[in-house]
Amino acid sequence: MKTARPLTPRLQGPSGPIALYWFSQLIGPDRGLEDVILAMAQLPPGAFVVHLRGDSWPGYEASLRALAARCGVADRQIVVHPIAQPDEMVRLAAAHDIGLALEPGRTENSDLALGNKVFTYLLGGLAIVTTRTSAHRWFVDQVPRAAVGYDAGDASGLQARLHHWLAHPAELEAARQAAWAYGDQRFNWDVEQHVFLDLVRSTLQTAPASAAGRRRVSHAPSTPVASAR
DSSP, X not given: OGGGSOSSOOOOOSSSOEEEXXXXXXXXXXXXXXXXHHHHHTSOTTSEEEEEEEEEOTTHHHHHHHHHHHHTOOGGGEEEEOOOOGGGHHHHHTTXXXXXXXXXXXXXXXXHOOOHHHHHHHHHTOEEEEEOOHHHHHHHHHSTTTEEEEOTTOHHHHHHHHHHHHHOHHHHHHHHHHHXXXXXXXXXXXXXXXXXXXXXXXXXXHHHHHHHHHHHHHHSOOOOOOOXX
C-alpha cells in the first residue's frame, strides 16, 4: 500500500557502491544467491554491495562468504540484516538501488510463482533483476522500463545486466523512477482494491440471474446427446 511507502523515491547517491537487495524468510541454498556472488566477482571491485535480509540457514552464510573469498569478492560486500516485520519491508527495501528476484524455476511451483519481492521492490522504487521464470517473464513484460531478466544459473548474464547499469547510471535512475511510478499508479492495493471490489460487485450482481437460469434449465425436458460410440 502507499501508506507503507516513503513519501518520495530515494535519490541515488552521487558516489559509493550500488546497493543490491534481496529478502526472504530464509537465507539459504537454492535461492540464486550464488549467482550474485559470481556476478559480483566479474564486476569492478567494490562496485556493488549485496544486502540480504532474513534468517540464515545454519552454516549457509559462512559458505556464501567462503565462495565470495574464493572469487575475490570482499567480505564487506555482503551485508546480512535480520528478518523484519511485513509492514516494514517496503520502507527497508527503499534504502537500496536494485532488487533481486532469483527463483530458480526448476519446479513447476518455482516457475509459476510470482512472489511478493517484485511488488515490494516496485513500491520501494528499486530497479529489478529477475530470473526468467514463466512468472517473471510475464512480470518484466508488465514493467519493461523497471525490470530486466537473466537465465537462472547464468552468472555472466546477471553480471552483464548489472554492469550495464553501472556503466549507465542515468538508465539505472530511470529504471528506479519507473519502478516507483508502476508502484504508484498500478501495482499497489490502493489502486488494485478498486478493480477487485468492482469484480466482486459485478459477480454478485450477475449471480442471482445465473442461478435462476440454472434452475430453469434443470426443469426443462432432457435433450438426447449423441454418443461417440
